[in-house]
Amino acid sequence: MNFDFSAEQYMFQDSVRAYLADAWSVARLRRLMEGDGFDATLWHGLTDLGLLSILVPEEHGGMGLSFVDLALVFEECGRALVPGPAVETMIATDVLARFGTQEQKAALLPGIATGRIKVVPAVVEADGGSDPAEVETIASDAAGGWVLNGRKILVPYAGLADKLLVSARFGATAALGLALVDPTRAGLTLRPQALFDPSSRACEVIFDNVAIGSEDVVGAAPIAASVDRVVDAGAMAAAAQMTGIAARMLDLAVDYAAQRVQFGRPIGSFQAIKHRCADMMVQVETSRTAAYYAAWALSCDAPEAVQAVSMAKAYCGDAARFVCNEALQIHGGVGFAWDLDLHFYLRRAKTLEYSFGDASAHRERVLSAALAAREAA
Amino acid sequence: MDFNFSPEDDAFRHEARAWISASLPEGWGRTVHEPEDETERYMSRLGWEKKLFHGGWAGIAWPKEYGGRGATLVEQAILAEELARAGAPEGLNIIGHNLTAPTLMHNGTEAQRRRFLPKILSSEEVWCQGFSEPNAGSDLAAVRTTAVRDGDHFVVNGQKTWTSFAQYAQWCFMLVRTDTEAPKHKGISFLLVDMSTPGITVRPLRQISGESEFNETFFHDVRVPCENLVGGLNEGWKIAMTTLAHERGPEDALGRQIRFKRELGRLLDVAKTQKRGKRAAIDDPALRQKIASSVIEVELMRLNCLRSFSKMLQGKPLGPESSFQKLYWSHMAQRMYETALETLGPAAALGAGDPATPARGMFQTGFLQSRAFTIYSGTSEIQRNIIAERVLGMPK
Ligand SMILES: Cc1cc2nc3c(=O)[nH]c(=O)nc-3n(C[C@H](O)[C@H](O)[C@H](O)COP(=O)(O)OP(=O)(O)OC[C@H]3O[C@@H](n4cnc5c(N)ncnc54)[C@H](O)[C@@H]3O)c2cc1C
Numbered sequence: 001m002n003f004d005f006s007a008e009q010y011m012f013q014d015s016v017r018a019y020l021a022d023a024w025s026v027a028r029l030r031r032l033m034e035g036d037g038f039d040a041t042l043w044h045g046l047t048d049l050g051l052l053s054i055l056v057p058e059e060h061g062g063m064g065l066s067f068v069d070l071a072l073v074f075e076e077c078g079r080a081l082v083p084g085p086a087v088e089t090m091i092a093t094d095v096l097a098r099f100g101t102q103e104q105k106a107a108l109l110p111g112i113a114t115g116r117i118k119v120v121p122a123v124v125e126a127d128g129g130s131d132p133a134e135v136e137t138i139a140s141d142a143a144g145g146w147v148l149n150g151r152k153i154l155v156p157y158a159g160l161a162d163k164l165l166v167s168a169r170f171g172a173t174a175a176l177g178l179a180l181v182d183p184t185r186a187g188l189t190l191r192p193q194a195l196f197d198p199s200s201r202a203c204e205v206i207f208d209n210v211a212i213g214s215e216d217v218v219g220a221a222p223i224a225a226s227v228d229r230v231v232d233a234g235a236m237a238a239a240a241q242m243t244g245i246a247a248r249m250l251d252l253a254v255d256y257a258a259q260r261v262q263f264g265r266p267i268g269s270f271q272a273i274k275h276r277c278a279d280m281m282v283q284v285e286t287s288r289t290a291a292y293y294a295a296w297a298l299s300c301d302a303p304e305a306v307q308a309v310s311m312a313k314a315y316c317g318d319a320a321r322f323v324c325n326e327a328l329q330i331h332g333g334v335g336f337a338w339d340l341d342l343h344f345y346l347r348r349a350k351t352l353e354y355s356f357g358d359a360s361a362h363r364e365r366v367l368s369a370a371l372a373a374r375e376a377a
Numbered sequence: 378m379d380f381n382f383s384p385e386d387d388a389f390r391h392e393a394r395a396w397i398s399a400s401l402p403e404g405w406g407r408t409v410h411e412p413e414d415e416t417e418r419y420m421s422r423l424g425w426e427k428k429l430f431h432g433g434w435a436g437i438a439w440p441k442e443y444g445g446r447g448a449t450l451v452e453q454a455i456l457a458e459e460l461a462r463a464g465a466p467e468g469l470n471i472i473g474h475n476l477t478a479p480t481l482m483h484n485g486t487e488a489q490r491r492r493f494l495p496k497i498l499s500s501e502e503v504w505c506q507g508f509s510e511p512n513a514g515s516d517l518a519a520v521r522t523t524a525v526r527d528g529d530h531f532v533v534n535g536q537k538t539w540t541s542f543a544q545y546a547q548w549c550f551m552l553v554r555t556d557t558e559a560p561k562h563k564g565i566s567f568l569l570v571d572m573s574t575p576g577i578t579v580r581p582l583r584q585i586s587g588e589s590e591f592n593e594t595f596f597h598d599v600r601v602p603c604e605n606l607v608g609g610l611n612e613g614w615k616i617a618m619t620t621l622a623h624e625r626g627p628e629d630a631l632g633r634q635i636r637f638k639r640e641l642g643r644l645l646d647v648a649k650t651q652k653r654g655k656r657a658a659i660d661d662p663a664l665r666q667k668i669a670s671s672v673i674e675v676e677l678m679r680l681n682c683l684r685s686f687s688k689m690l691q692g693k694p695l696g697p698e699s700s701f702q703k704l705y706w707s708h709m710a711q712r713m714y715e716t717a718l719e720t721l722g723p724a725a726a727l728g729a730g731d732p733a734t735p736a737r738g739m740f741q742t743g744f745l746q747s748r749a750f751t752i753y754s755g756t757s758e759i760q761r762n763i764i765a766e767r768v769l770g771m772p773k
Contacts, residue, residue, distance in 0.1 A: 001386065001451045002379050003680070004687040009378075068378045254769050269772040271758075274765035281764055282701050289680045296378050311673045363669035370672045371659070374645045 003292070005072060013072035019049055020080040026341040029081050029199045037083065037201035038160055046086055047115030055093040060109035067094070067236065071295035074237050075288075078244025081348055084200055085120045085157040087241065091233045092119035092165050095178070099219045099226040104180065108163065119180075121230045122155040122164040122205055130361035132176075132231040137168040137207065139179060139222075145213040146170065148179060148187075151206050154355075158183055158190050158203035165230060166207070170222040177222020178230065185210050197347040232309045234356035236294040239312035242320035243287040245349045249327035250280045252342065256331055267330070276326050283319035290315045307369045310362035317359040320349040382455070389452050393459040396432050406464040406639075410737065413729075415588050419469050419545055426468035426500040436474060436498045443482075443494040450686045454631060458679075461635040464642070469545060473497040473504035475632070477550055479623045484567075484608045484616045493548070493569070507537040507551030507570070507594060508617070515759050517552070518561045518614060522596060524553035524568060531555075531568060531606070533576075533599040539753075543579045543592040546572050550620075556611050567613035569605040576600075586745040624754045626699040627685035630678060630706050637675050637710055640717070640743055644668065647735050648720050658720050667716040674709040681705060700768070704760040707750035714744040 005013075023045050032039060046052065054069055056062020063069075070090065077087055093112050096105060096119070111117030128134040137150025148168060158164060166179045183190060187210040190203045218226050254277055257268030267273050290312040297308035324346045328335040335342050353359070382390065402409045412418045429435045438453045439445025448456075468474065478497050481490050496502040513519040522535025533553055543549065549570045556564030570577075576599040581589035608616045623629065648659040648668060658664055681702055717740035718725040729738025751757040765771040 001382055001454070001683075002687050002690070003683045004691065005378055250769075254771060258770075258772060266772045268765075271762070274769075274771050275758065275761040277769055277771060278704070278761035278764035281769060282705050285701050286677050286681060286705055289684050290677055292378065292684075293380075293680050296380060300381075302380065311676060314669075315673055315677060360666060363666050363673065366672055367665055367669035370669075371645060371649075374642060 005068070005292075009069055009072060012069070013076060016049060016051070016073055016076045017079075019045060020076060020082065024080050024082065026081060026344055029083065029344060032083055032200075033198045036160060037157070037199070039083065042082070043086070043115060046082070051086065052089060052093070052115055053113035055090055055097060056109045056113040057097055057105075060097075060105055060113065062109065062113040066299035067233070067295040068299045070237075071240055071292050074240035074295075075244035075247070075291070078241030078348070078352075079248045081199070081245075081344055085118050085161060087237050088120040088156045089118050091230060091237055092121060092163075094233050095165065095218065095226055095229050098229060099178070099223050101215070101218075101220050103215065104218065108180075111162075117162045118157065118160065119163045119165060120156045120158065120161045121167075121234060122152040122158065122181075123167040123227070123230055123234075124152060124154045124355075126151065126153050130357040132167065132227050135167050135169055135176065135227075137166065139168040139170040139177075139212070139217075141171050142211065145211060145216065146179070148181065148207040148210040148212060151204065153204045154193065154202045155205045156200070156202050158205055159192065159201065164205065165218065166205075167227045167230070168222075170217070175222040176224040176227045178218040178226045179212055180216050180218060181207075181210065181212060185212070187211070195351075197344070197351045199344055199348075200351070231356050232298060232306065235313040235362070236291070236298055236309050238352040238355050239287070239294060239309075239316035240291040242316045242349055242352050243284065243291045245345050245352075246280070246287060246316075246320045246323040247284050249324050249342070249345055249349075250277065250284050252345075253277060253280070253327040253330040260332075273330060276330065280323045280326055283322055287312075287316040287319045307366055310357075310365040310369075313357060314359040314362040314366065317353045317362075321353060324349050382451075386451060386455060389448075390455045390459060393434070393456050394462070396434065397459055397463045397465060400428055400432060401463060401465060411466055419542075422466050423469040423500060423503070423545070425466045426470055429468075430499045435500070436478065439478070439482075439494070439498065443490060444498045450690050453628070454683060454686060457631045457635055461638040464639040465635065467632075467636060468500070469542065470497065470500045470503045471632070472506050472542065472546075473500070473502065473548075475629050476506060476620050476624055477504045477548075480550065480567075480607065480616060480620045483619050488604070489569070489607065502547040503542060503545050505540050505543040505546035505549045505572070505594075506620075507540055507543075507549045509539045510536060511538050515756055517617070518565065520552045520554055520565060522551070522553050523557070524555050524566060524601070526555075526603070527600075529603050530600045531603060533568070533570065533596045533601055535596050537594040537596070539582070539591045540579075540594045541591045541753075543572070543594050544581055544589075548572060549594070550607070552613050552617055555613075559611065562614045564611055565613035565617070566610055567607040567616040568601055569607060570596075570599065570601050574599050574601065584745075585748065586742055621755065622699055625703040625760070627682040627689070627702055629754075630702045631682040631686075633706065633710075634675065634679050634682065637678065637706075637713065640739060641671060641675050641713065643736050643739060644671070644713075644717050644720060647717075647740075651720060651722065651724070651735060653722060658722065664716075664720060667712075667719065671709070671713040671716055675713065678706045678709060700755075700760045700763045703754055704757055704764070707757065710750055711747045714740060714747040718744055 053062035054065045058064040139146040139148050164181045166181050170177050187208045189206040192203050257273050258266055260267045294308045294312035297305040334340050412421055437446045437448035441447045510520055524531040524533045551568050552565050553568050554564050555566040576597040578595040580593045582591055583589050649657055651658040727734040
């Protein structure tokens with residue numbers, strides 16, 4: 001039993017943080033509001049650091065490590081507002097490594113490890129709410145494969161992804177599974193969506209009789225657990241990123257409060273401000289506890305993994321909401337200015353808060369599990 | 378990072394679980410409960426604590442030379458989890474175990490350790506904490522109770538207040554002023570006082586819960602041998618800070634988590650049986666969300682402790698950041714009891730004595746008790762000051 005990271009894991013965090021401090025900034029992020037939203041230099045830098053190969057098994061040219069090795073990295077990605085589809089591709093990597101066929105892994109994982117291939121989840125539907133099982137996209141039986149019909153929204157960076165991981169119900173049994181679909185396939189339309197976070201990109205994706213082969217189904221035949229895994233991994237990664245954002249917002253608030261003078265003294269010497277920062281610190285630290293535990297639980301398929309993930313998504317979501325809002329408040333008028341960076345953190349955190357199930361949905365999952373456990377005891 | 382337990386840890390857990398279930402009365406927590414009467418309840422807790430000692434489960438993480446098992450922090454956490462699972466009672470000598478013992482291990486002389494630690498372990502000697510005074514609460518360094526040297530004794534005069542368990546305690550550790558001229562932090566000493574010494578009067582004070590856990594304690598020409606001074610003369614403040622770090626730290630929190638887990642389990646049961654019109658309280662979606670929050674927050678309390686434990690295991694010292702634990706659990710526990718009363722609905726208005734009160738009034742009492750969580754061991758405002766100034770480095 002050890003609830004701490006290893007020296008190597010902390011060193012890796014340090015190198016990611018140092019790289020991002022040097023090579024990335026909100027100023028550069030702002031440039032992504034124009035164009036395709038992709039920064040090739042950053043992508044190569046992250047690839048060189050090895051981020052995208054961490055989850056790729058060694059036999060496919062990666063490091064064969066786990067989410068525990070990525071928890072601190074996700075936190076740094078949140079902290080520095082690293083744009084997609086880096087984290088998204090890491091989530092897809094985990095799912096492919098677990099559920100993909102040998103051919104799928106051989107075709108995609110080596111390219112992911114070198115940064116050549118990007119894969120993103122396409123699991124959100126307009127009427128789907130937070131439950132991954134509420135899927136209306138249909139894969140109907142067809143000769144030698146399937147035909148996809150349906151509509152996904154908020155598919156991150158669909159325009160520049162090589163493959164989409166599309167959740168669908170397959171055939172007469174309506175079995176849940178994931179399809180690997182090339183976004184250039186015939187019958188597939190992308191519509192870039194206007195986003196709350198203008199530094200990122202996502203599309204609505206419409207599938208109109210898109211033909212796919214059985215080799216395009218993750219695991220060859222639909223596997224419901226693969227859909228759950230995308231959502232759980234996505235929720236955990238979102239929790240860790242929100243933790244990083246909250247930690248950064250707390251730092252910004254504390255720094256600003258030390259500099260800003262009103263009534264002849266730094267506002268940070270006012271107890272109302274100090275106490276707010278202390279409450280923010282409690283929530284940031286507890287977010288870390290929750291997010292790290294979820295990363296560990298998923299990495300080893302612990303029996304309590306689903307609860308751990310839901311605890312983290314719910315707690316970290318509420319905490320990020322509180323910390324971001326209070327950090328803005330502590331900045332006063334300048335906190336409301338477009339030119340100050342705060343709103344980029346706020347917007348990213350808010351987007352993550354509602355991705356892969358919101359806090360209420362995850363609380364419900366925790367409670368159901370707790371009641372079942374009590375029943376069994 | 379690894380939450381899996383080694384085979385040795387699993388064996389330890391087995392041993393603990395078996396012992397606990399054999400040692401608690403048959404039907405514990407279902408048909409058999411703690412006594413209603415307060416004094417009887419404390420005595421039964423003392424009995425349980427002594428049973429733990431005789432079974433070899435007291436102070437397991439203490440060094441072997443002082444009667445512990447030299448258990449790892451992990452084993453300590455496992456024992457806490459197993460006690461929680463069984464819904465075991467709390468102890469009475471919590472202050473002795475959690476505050477006096479670590480303070481003496483860090484700052485006591487070898488003679489003091491040999492004299493006091495074994496009887497803390499066995500709970501033959503129960504301890505109380507004489508820090509607060511009528512005019513020294515949050516501003517603890519303002520203590521006025523004096524101790525004046527007279528040969529090989531100190532003579533203590535003054536008043537302490539809110540002294541928990543003083544009426545059951547054989548010993549008290551206290552802060553006394555030994556230099557009235559020096560700046561307030563520099564004239565304080567840390568004394569160990571035998572509660573049977575002539576000149577000590579203990580007057581129980583009634584608390585909002587109706588219980589009388591805390592007391593006013595008066596000292597009139599109380600003679601305390603000089604060998605009961607801990608640390609140097611006028612060095613008491615530094616020692617008090619070690620004591621407070623333990624009072625607010627993860628080991629204390631892990632113990633409390635036992636109680637919160639147990640009561641949360643009962644809350645889930647009550648939510649299923651308590652009706653809201655035609656449906657059970659647990660089927661009210663708004664209430665479900667709040668109960669779920671408590672399930673999450675209580676579990677994160679345990680995990681926060683384990684994260685601090687892992688730091689301690691690597692020899693990183695407990696600093697002011699231990700304040701975050703106390704600030705976290707005190708507020709989350711208050712939310713839990715608010716939700717518990719909401720679960721009871723109109724029945725929240727019943728007193729503990731009414732036969733229709735769900736869970737024997739546990740939640741009404743718990744709610745009232747929980748109001749103290751953000752006051753004792755340093756109020757939340759003081760914890761926030763400490764975090765802001767010493768952890769976040771904000772300006773004074
Ligand atoms: C159930 C219970 C058991 C206790 N047991 C013990 C015991 O065994 N031994 C013992 O020594 N003491 C004990 N105490 C006393 C406890 O430690 C004190 O009550 C506590 O430290 C607060 O002191 P006070 O009551 O004098 O309140 P005050 O210090 O007068 O505080 C009143 C209010 O002012 C606020 N305040 C004070 N200073 C500041 C500041 N600088 N900034 C912002 N706000 C401030 C406080 O947060 C509080 O809200 C116990 C208390 C309770 C409730």
